[in-house]
Structures are given as structure tokens and as C-alpha cells.
Amino acid sequence: MAYDSKLVELAIKLFSIDAVKFGEFTTKSGIKTPVYFDLRVIVSYPDVMESISNLLLDVTMKDLKYDHVCGVPYTALPIATILSVLTKKSMLMRRKETKAYGTKKSIEGHYKAGQTCLIVEDVVTSGSSVLETVRDLRKEGLLVTDTVIILDREQGGSKNLDSNEVQVKSLFTMSSLIDILVKNGKITEETVIKVKNYLKETQAPVIEKPLNRILLPYEKRAELAKNGIAKQLFTIMATKKTNLCLSVDLTSTTKILDLLEQVGEHVCLVKTHADIIEDYTDDFIKRIKQLADRFNFLLLEDRKYADIGHTVSLQYTKGLYKVGDWADCVTAHSLPGEGILKALNAPNGCDRGVFLLAEMSSEGNLITPDYKEATVVMASKYPELITGFVCQNIDTFKDPGLIQLTPGVQLESSKDDLGQVYNTPEKVILEKGADVIVVGRGIVAAKSPVTQAVLYKDTLWKCYLKRVSGKLE
Structure with a gap:
């Protein structure tokens, strides 16, 4: 030559x-x-x-x-x-x-x-x-x-x-x-x-193209999930064609149950704050679990555990709420270290999951990029326990078997008097990588919660379909 x-x-x-x-x-x-x-x-x-x-x-x-x-x-x-x-x-x-x-x-x-x-x-x-x-x-x-x-x-x-x-x-x-x-x-x-x-x-090892979680459909990601609750949640979303999580921040059990009777068929996950309910009873838990079974949604107790492992273990399994008995998954801060994850391991071998807070939607929060990165590293040591992350950005994690739970969503961008910043469905799904989107007051405070739930469900699902198609323009 x-x-x-x-x-x-x-x-x-x-x-x-x-x-x-x-x-x-x-x-x-x-x-x-x-x-x-x-x-x-x-x-x-x-x-x-x-x-x-x-x-x-x-x-x-x-x-x-x-x-x-x-x-x-x-x-x-x-x-x-x-x-x-x-x-x-x-x-x-x-x-x-x-x-x-x-x-x-x-x-x-x-x-x-x-x-x-x-x-x-x-x-x-x-x-x-x-x-x-x-x-x-x-x-x-x-x-x-x-x-x-x-x-x-x-x-x-x-x-x-x-x-x-x-x-x-x-x-x-x-x-x-x-x-x-x-x-x-x-x-x-x-x-x-x-x-x-x-x-x-002597050939170099093959470097496979990494799976892009943003472009993968929920059905495929269910196969890749290591946590049982993540598998269930991906499957529910794919089956019901909804990625809407309803935050039922109400203080009355009757109002919560009535609301879920109306909108349960439109959500994949229901987020509770058990400790704000004024008339909490074991019967309420029995009834909300029946609704979860009937409408095929999971229960997330947004407790945001943040204490030492021993205390969190007691908070999770004992006391008035006995969260570990009924919540499919909970939220927790990574601040205390790995002890908190050891404390939240599933009781009695049940499928349970944890969403770790890697970011927050409130204005002026103190979470730093280094803290976020350390949270993701810590989670990687407990693949069978971690369902995903509460976060705001697409680059927080890459594992397609984990779920990005993103709060702070309304149909129009806004900010409330207490510093909560709201983004649109398009922004959180297409730009920020959200998988499950939390909506609270946008539905709970509406004149017709079911009308708003359907509107949110359809809007969020269209954004998801657009994302997995790869046609983001």
C-alpha cells in the first residue's frame, strides 16, 4: 500500500x-x-x-x-x-x-x-x-x-x-x-x-452502550429493578398507564378515603403523612389497604426518617402508626448514614422499599451536590431495599431499575408562600427525568378532584410517551 x-x-x-x-x-x-x-x-x-x-x-x-x-x-x-x-x-x-x-x-x-x-x-x-x-x-x-x-x-x-x-x-x-x-x-x-x-x-473488553433510563419504557425497567416494590410500581404504571402519585395531605381519615374512592383508578402511588391525621385508627389502615388492592396502587408513607438506626427501627415498626406493617415504601434522609437503611430493611421478609431524598423542591434547601452524590453511592450498597430517589434532576442517578420520584408539580409553574417551587409536567418529565410525579394541592384542593386527577394523569402520561419515543423536540 x-x-x-x-x-x-x-x-x-x-x-x-x-x-x-x-x-x-x-x-x-x-x-x-x-x-x-x-x-x-x-x-x-x-x-x-x-x-x-x-x-x-x-x-x-x-x-x-x-x-x-x-x-x-x-x-x-x-x-x-x-x-x-x-x-x-x-x-x-x-x-x-x-x-x-x-x-x-x-x-x-x-x-x-x-x-x-x-x-x-x-x-x-x-x-x-x-x-x-x-x-x-x-x-x-x-x-x-x-x-x-x-x-x-x-x-x-x-x-x-x-x-x-x-x-x-x-x-x-x-x-x-x-x-x-x-x-x-x-x-x-x-x-x-x-x-x-x-x-x-489481546483485545480490549467490550464496552456496552449504557442503558438510558430516560428512553426505556416502564415495562423494561421493571425487568431491571432489583427492589421488589420498584418492580411492582413500574408494572402498575405500565398496566394502568399512569405515573401520577397523589399526595393526600389531609387530616381526616374520612376525607382521605372519600378522595381515594374518587381518584384511586387514576394513580399508581398514594403518598401519606400518617402523623398529621387527627383520627388515625387501625381501621383506617385496613380500609386504605383495601382501596390500594381494589384500585391497584401502592402506599408511600412520606415520613422522611432521619434519626440514628435504632430510633428509626422503632419509629418504623412500633408506636401508634406501625408504618412497617402497611406502607409499601417510605422516604428517608441519608444524613444519618447507612444505619438508617439497615433499620428500614423489610420486617418479616415482606417486600418493602425506600426512597432516599437526594434533592428537595423547597427553595433554599441545604442539600449540596456532594451530599447528593454521597446519597446515591450509599444507596448502591442496598440494591434490594432502594426503590429510588426523591430528586429533581435527570443526572442524579443512572440505574434504570430505580425510580425518580419528583414532587413540586403543577400544571403551571409557580411558588407558594412557604418556598415550595412548582414545575410543569413537561419540565419535570422531559427535562428533569421524573418517573413518578407527586401532585398534592393541585388535585386535593380542586373543586372536582377527579377531573383534575384525570387531567394530570393524561398530561403526565403524554409527556412520558413523548420521552420514551425519543422525540423531544
Whole structure:
């Protein structure tokens, strides 16, 4: 095969500056390899950086359309900088570690959601480093469809990126590079055979495209759920075609039961506050459970447990309310630590679930991004107990088997006198990722609760169908 003279010149130069070495080497993972690439040395050779940048521009970027370029940290950053200058396209920088102060951004630079970003990388083996950058950029609403690289090691990285909807264009493949070097007397045929055998025997692990919980239907997510209550709730939503949770913040058992007689067929979950009910009795629990069975909805006691494990265990199973006997799931804060989850493990082997509060809808609440992240990590240790999270944002968690429960919803955006901020169904489902949407006063205080319940149910379900169709425009 005839190669462009500039590519041949670059390959020989990379060999001469020890950016590519042949022999016996051990990778970070302990694997033996007959070839080693260290393209970090190119920063000491301005002529090599210039040559690489010009060739990437001429060979790989000619027909690509993009608004920004972003180099994968850290070796590709100087090349991305040069390309930004040459193309007059703005550069974005991805931080490997999100800073814990200031804006706490993972992506630096000026950009808008919907714009396209081209990724620049030096070497691709498995593609994992590129995918980390892709995911952070996509999380910001940027479109990423292409990456340009210096060398494809041909060990599965291009396939991994392709399966994640990223096309790779490279200056060299491992095969073309060793072909150039052997033809120019830089390596022996024996070395070529070693490298080719190595490539056949050592492929990178397959990186599957992560499941996007936002686009998966409830039926599919029920199959992926590890918590029994989450499975039930997903199935109820799919069967009844409703993702409406009614918050019955009433103080009279008669009013609660009368309301549920009217709207029970339109909801998947009923959220209670047992400790505000003025005439609470065991008979009330018996009757509300009968309604739950008749209309096929689950019961969530919004207790927001937040004490030490021993106390929470008593609050959950003892006292006047004996919540553990009747509530399918409860809410809890992660503030006390893992002890609270140990305390809420299902009594008597029953299916029970917990929604952990990762965010709140009230204005000025003190939950921080670090607290939210720690809450999700803590939950991951108890997969059979956690039903999901009470949260407000799409990026809080990724597990499609968990449920995002989002309160603070009304048909029109507003704010009450006590700092509760209300969002529209479209905003919470399509933009913020809500799965089950909590509505209280919008139904409870209406002149015709059943009319409002049907309106909310239909509106919320249409938003869900639009979301899983992927047609969000």
C-alpha cells in the first residue's frame, strides 16, 4: 500500500523520538506488550505537534462539522489547542476531577446545549477515556458524534466507540504504522509478527452502550429493578398507564378515603403523612389497604426518617402508626448514614422499599451536590431495599431499575408562600427525568378532584410517551 509522504515522515519521526517503542513492556494492568506508545513526549517537539495537527485537519477532519473541539485529558490537550487555533473553533476542556469549589464544573468553556463537539485523542485502545469525555459532554447537552485520533491500536476501541454512537477517524492504525516502519527499515519482520499476534490475542473488553433510563419504557425497567416494590410500581404504571402519585395531605381519615374512592383508578402511588391525621385508627389502615388492592396502587408513607438506626427501627415498626406493617415504601434522609437503611430493611421478609431524598423542591434547601452524590453511592450498597430517589434532576442517578420520584408539580409553574417551587409536567418529565410525579394541592384542593386527577394523569402520561419515543423536540 502506498502511504502519503507526510504520514510516512510522521511515523518515522514518532519512532525516532521514542513516541512508539518496540520490545517487551508491561502495561498499567500488568499485561505484557511488544509495543508501547508514549505520545506525551511530543510536547517537546513543536514540529511534530504541528505536523500531527495539520495532518489531523487534512486527513480526518475535512468533512466533519462541529462547533467546538475538546481534547481528552491530558496528552491530547496541546493538539486540541492547536486545532482550535487553526480552525478558529472554540475549545472546551474536560476536567478529570470536578473541582470542589467555585462553579464545580466538569466542562470548562462557553457552549450551548445542542451544539456539536469534536473530540481529539492521541491513542485509542479500549475507547474508555474517550467515552468518559463523551459522557461528560453529553451530560451538558452537547452532541458528540466524532473523534479524531493519532493512532488506533486496533484492539476493539473503535468498535466500542461505534456502539456508543461515536465514529473514529485516525491518522494511523497499528497495522499501517508497523507497515510503514518495516518498509523503512525501522523494525524487523519478526517484530511485525509479534505485534500482529499480540493484536489477535489481546483485545480490549467490550464496552456496552449504557442503558438510558430516560428512553426505556416502564415495562423494561421493571425487568431491571432489583427492589421488589420498584418492580411492582413500574408494572402498575405500565398496566394502568399512569405515573401520577397523589399526595393526600389531609387530616381526616374520612376525607382521605372519600378522595381515594374518587381518584384511586387514576394513580399508581398514594403518598401519606400518617402523623398529621387527627383520627388515625387501625381501621383506617385496613380500609386504605383495601382501596390500594381494589384500585391497584401502592402506599408511600412520606415520613422522611432521619434519626440514628435504632430510633428509626422503632419509629418504623412500633408506636401508634406501625408504618412497617402497611406502607409499601417510605422516604428517608441519608444524613444519618447507612444505619438508617439497615433499620428500614423489610420486617418479616415482606417486600418493602425506600426512597432516599437526594434533592428537595423547597427553595433554599441545604442539600449540596456532594451530599447528593454521597446519597446515591450509599444507596448502591442496598440494591434490594432502594426503590429510588426523591430528586429533581435527570443526572442524579443512572440505574434504570430505580425510580425518580419528583414532587413540586403543577400544571403551571409557580411558588407558594412557604418556598415550595412548582414545575410543569413537561419540565419535570422531559427535562428533569421524573418517573413518578407527586401532585398534592393541585388535585386535593380542586373543586372536582377527579377531573383534575384525570387531567394530570393524561398530561403526565403524554409527556412520558413523548420521552420514551425519543422525540423531544
